[in-house]
Amino acid sequence: MKKFPVVILLLITLPLVMAQNIEKVAVSVYPDGYVKVTEVIVPPNYSVVVNVPLLSSNVTGLSVFDQNDKPLLFEKNGSALTVYLLNSTTQFNVTYFTASLTTKTGEIWNLSYNFPYPVTVKLPPGAIVVALSAVPLTITSDSITMPPGNQSVSYILPPPTTTPEKTSTSSTSQLPSPSQTKTTPSTQTNSTTAPTLTSTPQTPSKTPVTISNTSQPASGKNYAPLFGVLAVVGISVGAFLFKKRSKSQKTNLPVSREELLAKLENLGLTDDEINALLYVYDHGGKARQADVRRALGIPKTTAWRMFKRLEEKGLVRVYKRGKENWVELIFT
Known part of the structure; x- marks a missing residue:
């Protein structure tokens, strides 16, 4: 009679200990070192509970969905995940984020992990691989599939593009006007390439002054100097108040x-x-x-x-x- 509880216990724990088929493990590395991991698992037939290994125990945003994008129940214990399946589950995906797989030394980033299955690594755009711990199984234009085991991929990122310089050059190309072509010989001989760039915005700035002078006979009074004084006073008072406010905010903080x-x-x-x-x-x-x-x-x-x-x-x-x-x- 004592054999029956043992048999029942074996039947209950059998789906849990059976090895699951991990069809794909994809790792997407972001430029800031954060990593997104996606594991595609095909469970054994008639299994209701499956254990899934994780690449790291420190993960966030953990989610499990079956082939119909329906969420499944799961429990996490360290770097292991226990997933409870439905009768209709033939495949499910495990997705999570982690920052514990990457480290940076100087300009070199290093992705390291220990996993019993092949892992496909997709590095940030423009990344240059400088070292590999083993010969990759496959290499494509945007990914590297590393063999199982303790592996590492070292890479460097390209410098950021200087987009503000492009916008400044495009804006200066729109500044020249017909009045700029009538520069006197003295300004051409006394200026170099750098002063000519600073002198180009001055021609449009003089135009509003001439317009205000032409409108003076219509009103009989010129209020431009008064408006200029009020604008200067307003800007000065606003800057003083902003500086005083920001200074008062900083002094309230506990550390400098x-x-x-x-x-x-x-x-x-x-x-x-x-x-x-x-x-x-x-x-x-x-x-x-x-x-x-x-x-x-x-x-x-x-x-x-x-x-x-x-x-x-x-x-x-x-x-x-x-x-x-x-x-x-x-x-x-």
Whole structure:
């Protein structure tokens, strides 16, 4: 009679210990070092519980969907995932994000992991591979499939493109006007290529002055000097109030900007993360996430992942105010 509980226990645990067929493991690396992992699993027939290994135990955004994009129940225990299947499940995808697979030394990034299945790695656009731990199984135009085991891929990223210089050159090409072709010989002989660029905006700036003089007989009075004085006074008062307000905000913060910068440099943060935290500090310790993103010139998804990492490290608090996300520094 004691054999029956043992047989029932074996039948219950059998689907769990059976090896699942991992059909594909894809790793997409972002320029900031964040990694998106997608595992495609074909479970054994008649299995209701399947164990899935993960590339890292420190993951975020974990989700499991079957072949019909229906969510499945799961439990995470370290770097292992237990997925509870439905009767109709023939395939399911496991997706998660992690920042623990990449490290940076100088200009060289390194992706390292230990996994019992082949992994297809897709590096950021323009990345140059400088070292591989093993001979790849396959190489395509945008991915490398590494064999199972303890593997690493070292690469460097190209320098960022200088888009602001292109916009400045295009704007200067629209400045020349017919009046610029009538320059006197003295201005041509006394100016070099650099002064000619600074002199081009002066011709349009003189045009409104001549127009205001022509309109003077119609009104009989010239109010341009009065408006100029009021504008100067208004700008000066506004700048004084803004400086006073920003100064008062900074004095309320518990640490100085220099102390915060020295602390951040010892935490191994990226340049974008340090600049984002300094931007929030300069705006009184809290700022809209959209403003920080626009100031740094980074995409929306990259900014979301960056602030997610900073929040996990206990450096900021991300909260909702209305329909916008706000970021607030945490001083410890």
